[in-house]
Amino acid sequence: MPVIKDKISLEKLLQRMYWIEAEMEQLGTWEARIEMMEDNVAALETLSHDSDQHGEIIKKWLIKGNINIPTEAPPGLPKHIFDFDGLASPEMFRIIMKYEILAMNVYKDMSNTDPEIIKELLPEENDASDFLSDMEQLIKDESMHAGICKKQIGGFTKVMY
Numbered sequence: 001m002p003v004i005k006d007k008i009s010l011e012k013l014l015q016r017m018y019w020i021e022a023e024m025e026q027l028g029t030w031e032a033r034i035e036m037m038e039d040n041v042a043a044l045e046t047l048s049h050d051s052d053q054h055g056e057i058i059k060k061w062l063i064k065g066n067i068n069i070p071t072e073a074p075p076g077l078p079k080h081i082f083d084f085d086g087l088a089s090p091e092m093f094r095i096i097m098k099y100e101i102l103a104m105n106v107y108k109d110m111s112n113t114d115p116e117i118i119k120e121l122l123p124e125e126n127d128a129s130d131f132l133s134d135m136e137q138l139i140k141d142e143s144m145h146a147g148i149c150k151k152q153i154g155g156f157t158k159v160m161y
């Protein structure tokens with residue numbers, strides 16, 4: 001059974017993910033503000049860099065689907081998702097990991113959209129299959145990102161995903 005069965009839901013999820021990826025891209029700006037070890041910094045750079053690319057992928061599908069590119073936070077999302085003031089890096093990566101898992105699950109849901117709805121949104125030849133292969137890549141990346149966060153959190157977590 002497809003998880004997403006109507007076009008509006010798919011459109012809204014794409015807009016939300018665009019916003020979340022843009023916020024994730026900003027993670028790099030915390031490097032200077034939190035005292036971090038070298039591999040914390042490298043991890044943050046990977047997450048930030050990949051989120052930039054993910055945002056571009058989502059933007060491509062927003063444009064192809066004639067969906068507005070959000071210029072402010074979509075309903076239900078704060079203007080800025082991340083505020084790590086006063087937190088140590090394990091807590092910071094614990095928060096980031098939540099969003100990586102959330103992103104992975106949303107991309108899983110999107111790849112599980114009713115094929116008729118994908119065709120309705122993206123009628124051009126090959127677009128539907130390109131969309132699905134992009135989702136597969138995003139799921140893999142987010143799973144890898146969650147793993148990166150888990151490693152940075154260290155041995156103090158039992159979060160399952």
Ligand SMILES: [Fe+2]
Pocket residue numbers: 024047050051100103141142145
């Ligand atoms: Fe990510």
